[in-house]
Amino acid sequence: DSGVTQTPKHLITATGQRVTLRCSPRSGDLSVYWYQQSLDQGLQFLIQYYNGEERAKGNILERFSAQQFPDLHSELNLSSLELGDSALYFCASSVDWGFNYGYTFGSGTRLTVV
Amino acid sequence: TQLLEQSPQFLSIQEGENLTVYCNSSSVFSSLQWYRQEPGEGPVLLVTVVTGGEVKKLKRLTFQFGDARKDSSLHITAAQPGDTGLYLCAGVGPDMEYGNKLVFGAGTILRVKS
Numbered sequence: 737d738s739g740v741t742q743t744p745k746h747l748i749t750a751t752g753q754r755v756t757l758r759c760s761p762r763s764g765d766l767s768v769y770w771y772q773q774s775l776d777q778g779l780q781f782l783i784q785y786y787n788g789e790e791r792a793k794g795n796i797l798e799r800f801s802a803q804q805f806p807d808l809h810s811e812l813n814l815s816s817l818e819l820g821d822s823a824l825y826f827c828a829s830s831v832d833w834g835f836n837y838g839y840t841f842g843s844g845t846r847l848t849v850v
Numbered sequence: 851t852q853l854l855e856q857s858p859q860f861l862s863i864q865e866g867e868n869l870t871v872y873c874n875s876s877s878v879f880s881s882l883q884w885y886r887q888e889p890g891e892g893p894v895l896l897v898t899v900v901t902g903g904e905v906k907k908l909k910r911l912t913f914q915f916g917d918a919r920k921d922s923s924l925h926i927t928a929a930q931p932g933d934t935g936l937y938l939c940a941g942v943g944p945d946m947e948y949g950n951k952l953v954f955g956a957g958t959i960l961r962v963k964s
Contacts (some may be wrong), residue, residue, distance in 0.1 A: 828892070843891050
């Protein structure tokens with residue numbers, strides 16, 4: 737157990753629907769990062785929050801949004817889902833806003849859009 | 851085109867053999883990390899290297915950071931079936947995307963047969 741909790745582990749939904757993925761960071765970590773992993777694109781950085789504020793944006797689509805709550809858990813919202821959104825979505829956390837201490841990843845949410 | 855090029859993409863070897871995995875970029879890294887990912891799990895941090903020419907050892911794994919901080923290698927001695935997994939390098943640097951967020955290579959899939 738890495739200490740980063742992601743729910744649900746699996747999600748199957750239809751095109752056009754909206755889903756919410758949840759992440760609880762490791763205790764003491766203030767930064768949360770969201771990554772998308774697919775076979776053809778590898779691990780792609782989506783967005784980072786630090787202590788409740790958006791810190792950096794990557795390849796995140798406009799249909800996707802995220803937030804970090806006062807208790808530091810984070811949610812990634814995916815709307816108007818398309819078949820191509822099927823992927824593994826990972827949340828990672830770190831103690832600070834940078835990279836020095838490495839990232840601790842959760843076990844991921846496997847999203848299947850049918 | 852991947853910012854970080856990993857080679858080989860796939861490696862299948864017998865237990866007891868040695869192997870080397872490479873991570874190359876045209877950009878200079880401020881820091882580089884290696885992760886290992888098993889099926890159904892998130893990546894797990896193995897090592898962080900920050901100084902050009904730095905060599906770090908983790909049991910049978912040896913990590914080297916290039917003098918110019920543009921490349922890195924991971925050498926495994928006497929591979930074991932438990933080493934099987936996806937090995938990812940991840941870098942961050944002033945010339946990279948997303949500021950100081952980690953950018954991942956596509957990974958090397960290692961399979962060690964007993």
